[in-house]
Amino acid sequence: MQIEILDTTLRDGEQTSGVSFAVQEKLSIARLLLEELKVDRIEIASARVSEGEFEAVKRVCDWAAKRGHAEKVEILGFIDGGISVEWIKKAGGKVINLLCKGSLKHCEQQLRKTPFQHIEDIKKVINQAIANKLSVNIYLEDWSNGMSQSPEYVYSLIETLHTEPIKRFMLPDTLGVLNPYQTFEFCRDMVKKYPGLHFDFHAHNDYDLAVANVFSAVKAGVKGIHCTINGLGERAGNAPLSSVLAVLHDQLNIHTHIAENKVNQVSRVVESYSGIRIPANKPVIGEHVFTQCAGVHADGDSKNNLYFNELLPERFGRTREYALGKTSGKANIRKNLEALGIELDEESMKKVTERIIALGDKKEVVTQDDLPYIISDVLKHNDKEQPIRILNYSLSLAQGLRPVAVIKMEIHGIQYEETAIGDGQYDAFMKALRKIYKVHLKQPFPMLTNYMVDIPPGGRTDAFVQTIITWNHNGHTFKTRGLDADQTEAAIQATLKMLNQISMNNF
Template sequence: MKITIMDTTLRDGEQTSGVSFSEAEKLNIARLLLEELKVDRIEIASARVSEGEYKAAKKILDWSHQHAYQDRVEILGFVDGKTSLEWIQKAGGKVINLLCKGSLKHCTQQLRKQPEEHLADIREVVKYAEEMGIGVNVYLEDWSNGMRDSQEYVFQMIRGLQAEKIGRFMLPDTLGILNHDETYEYCKKMKDGFPDLKFDFHAHNDYDLATANVYSAIKAGISGIHTTLNGLGERAGNVPLSSVIGIVKDHFHHELSINEQKLYAVSKIVESFSGVRIPANKPLIGEFVFTQTSGIHADGDNKDNLYYNDLMPERFGRKREYALGKMSGKANIKKNLEELGIELDAEEMKKVTSRVIELGDKKEMVTQDDLPYIISDVLKNDTIEQKIKIKNYALQVAEGLRSVATLSIEIDGKSYEETASGDGQYDAFMNALWKIYDSLEKPYPKLTDYAVSIPPGGRTDALVETVITWKIGYREFKTRGLDSDQTVAAIKATIKMLNMIED
């Protein structure tokens, strides 16, 4: 069976509190979804919401027409005669996802109409859409409550619309109330009762059951699933595309059009655009989900990959890592040293392992890039020389003016000085630093992520940890700095990075 994905990151996902994508961001996400990830359909907007929503929708639709994607781009519309249809047509849309009422309560209490009246209004919109050359799918809003409390109403709606020109009937668990048993029962009733119709299932995650409910919907025979990237969505969000991939491919072995290799990269871009961080333990796309922490697991991986499963990181453009900390054993450290091309004898390995465990007990973060420094410290040698040192720097900030930094740095014993402005003190510092590097024609990495951790409690003198992610060539690595001043912590992390790439 082929499972089709309709991704609604740009419509339902943007209903996440605090998330609002710009026109350019929306266009880029649409392109990434259709061209990189290869999803089957995308829902990009709600009709009549705002002028900004219209402009963004038109931009995406103009692009979709140029690339023959127009039938795969959908817009949520309302049972309002021609009003939503005209909004969609003016934007260049070819598909409306018509929001109808899927429970008797919504029909009689929100619309103040009887089912026959609502059906007549829906048929009118479907007729107008056909005249305008716009395809129609139908959302049965609050369908899950409808199946719990008013099943005859739901069946009345389907019977009343099954002869109309409707592509798909979409079954949303609007309030995220269902469990997996109910989902299977209700979806099976839809499939058994109306075997010739196409159904989609739309899961919300209020009880943390969205992924389980998608599993049950597919088991019941539903062939269309709605997702969002990173699980964005109102309240607890929608089912994440990443979770659906694993279910469809590894549990059902159904066909899916998604390009798994692009999943992580696209998810990180949406993380940046939305400002909503991906939890580190989020399946497939979280930072730590392909990281083995226990030493016994690393040992097992060395002995015929005993702790591997079907979710191989390479499928998703990632690689397996081995954490360093108090749970580390020699196997973890050996795996990391192999990545760095470093070999230690048994006694040296014992000393380094002891130090890593000691640091982990103190809750200090240890990364693969810290290992050369730990080795240098533990074995009392000079394998890592501090070739780059900050001699002095001055940072200036003033209301209404760009920040200014003056930097004096020593490289291989020779001093260099530059001054630069920037959007903030750290940006000014980096601009001065890169001016020096540019003058020396020295390569330097790109900053790809910047995270600040401040302990709770409101103390202004508390230590701040700044963790910066850098990318040089195809390699990505992190450095951290610790100080009571955030900018100083960032500068410490930067100097550590400079010595790493110098070494």
Template sequence: MDTTLRDGEQTSGVSFSEHEKLSVARVLLEDVRVDRIEIASARVSEGEFKGTQRVMKWAAKKGHLEKIEVLGFVDGKVSLQWIADAGGKVINLLCKGSYKHVTEQLRKTPEEHLNDVRKVIANANEMGIRVNIYLEDWSNGMRSSKDYVHFMISALQKEQIGRIMLPDTLGILDPDETYDFCLEMIEAFPDVDFDFHAHNDYDLAIANVFHALKAGIRCVHTTVNGLGERAGNAPLSSVIATIKDHLKMKTNVNETQLNKISKLVESFSGIRIPTNKPLIGEFVFTQCSGIHADGDSKNNLYFNDLLPERFGRIRQYALGKTSGKANIKKNLDELGIELDAESLKKVTNRIIELADEKESITNEDLPYIVSDVLHSDLVEQKVRVVNYSITYTMGLRPVANVALEIDGKEYEEYSDGDGQYDAFVKALRRIYQRLGKSFPKLVDYVVTIPPGGHTDALVETVITWQNNREFKTKGLDPDQNAAAIKATIRMLNIIENEFKPEMLDKIVSTNS
């Protein structure tokens, strides 16, 4: 059960719009194929209600309504009515899983709380809404008040409910405790279907999920990219890989779609995926060390079961000071560029020099580096900015005037925009529309300023583009807009200057 749209939305600063909730729900259920999703908390806001209603309408048409759940509270009929009005059919009822929570937060006895819960269950049955139970703070309950936990489950298993969900609400458990506590639940209540809900406060969420499954739990909760309150929840991608590779179990999840949903949620949430995040981080399928690239060329000596193709990704070889000739050769092979040993050594040395100067190097930089080092005309600068002017006046939309030279001919356009760079790009698009040329889609835009940098520090802007493929370009300048413009002009030259076979033949023959 994935709870990105409920527990994941409790990440500080994250709020999904109606459209975003629907998009994530659709991809999770139809592309990734998780079994259930939890999409909202009842009574939160009008926006939450509208988003839930929109997802429920779609789900009803697609036959997914029983797979969609909403967190509700022990409040008589209030949460139930909210869910019913939104079109929902399942409530995940938040009950107390520890004696402290009952007596100190609710200031009730266990019997009083149980009676309140029973009333909600009865109301839900009358309204045709299925009930699952969350035992909030269950992990603390198992540590300090087991008798209370057993009392609640013994009583609740006699009620008309679906599943009892065991949350490590504050992320306090270690793997041994998780195994022991989950096993105790399964052995004491063999007829109950349990879920385990991990939090990652000690960075043990995945380990705890692993041990919950080993103990016999057969449903675990996840969030995309590990979103969630405080340190987050167990990441969907890591859970799926762990289940398959380490526990040798099967799920219904289509793991080739995990990268797709991760990128979608990254975009909607605004929470960037760490570059070294297992399975979904930008660099986790990137070999940096030259010895690794060499080993991969010799019977895949540095491969493990986590093949990138499983997750809709590809293996890459980084360009940097530890790359070595093997990494660089692999990147050149992808471009169809063949160099003799001496030329390859020169290019390798140049890349190492650039990396020592703390310059990041993308694959798209490689033809330019080859041209520079070998003094060839492999890359022809077909596009050049003649001049541009960008104006910003408080209270008015920014305006850009751009003069561009393409294949020796000059074109000029202007445009306003939501920002200065947006105005510049819109002017470029107008030029390309006039010429009937396609213009790539901007996928991502990252600005990096050195930590502790001053106002005159160099800004590095890396922009990701998408046309028939995805690629990156970068620009370096003390001015952020200028850096972005340099990256954009680099992009235009890349798409204008497709590497022709005769060019490749020329560079090979010149340097053989």
């Protein structure tokens, strides 16, 4: 038996709080998913989100068409009288995943329509999609609650739509409320009533049961499973592809097209682009899951692998002793990017190379682990048209004395200088900066709501530091990041990006 895998990292995964992929990052992830990892299908976006999203979708669809992957790229659309259909067609999409209501409560209370009215609306959009040469799959949103609270509605919906030109019926546990027993029962009922239809299952992890529910859905006979890289997704996330893959292959003896040995590579790239760190103990892809620490285990490993199971690290592109090859020098940058499965256009490559050369003055070694962090920092920050610049700053730290910061900066062509004392070097810097904005400019200053320091795995003392800061300004919450060998400098870079982002976007 073979199961289809749809990866929705670029759509549902991007709904993770604080995650937003740049266009080049979306292209890179799409290539990794389809050509390296060999997933069957990818869901890349929701229609009508923004102009920026339209450009990203268009770029991915153009690339996919050139590589023969057009039918593997899917986009979420809505019951909106055909607006989503036009949006997807204009972007170059070939497949619409149509979001319908899978529970009576959602149909009547959110749409304020009768089931008959909703079904008629669905049919109209299906006809419009087919007329525009789009393949159609449908999501039954809130299907899990529909099966619990209004199964007759769900069955009537399928009964009416099963003769329509719908390729797949997708069954989401939208709120992550199912347990494995319910999942098996509900999926089995769907498969038994409609054995000729293709059903996908889409799990959420609110009760930490997403992978277990996937197990049950496949046992019940569904033909497709939805996952995300590293379990990214709204709230507690979606079913992580790495764990689902291991369960399907080892526990259920199910075949997929996935290239297991690329799992770790893709997970690390997505970790860097998303800014969401993989827990060290996360199965299959966690930093420590293939590291044996206890002496008795090490002894058993040397005696006929007494402490091994089927989850051998080599299957997933890893080793028992966690290590990644190192490289240094600008001459090998492209070679190491290729080893990580990352492709960049010439302009992006030029920017990354320049950034690495600049960072090389501060750090002797640039490793493969560092590269995705550098790339993400470069692609998400445009050095052009920066109306706010830091001209000079001095930070002093002496035993027994509070740190002092002196900064000189240029804001829209006018120079300002201030000094402040703080509880730390960065705190002193921020207090001096606030003085400039509040005293000289008479402007409100954003609130720092979260401060996260991140380094590539490996625990090296010479690692680059990625500082990710969350800000709130006039009710708008956003993140900026800085990358440097020095933590304070990384934080200052992130702060400068924040000021320019506010200035250029006027929020």
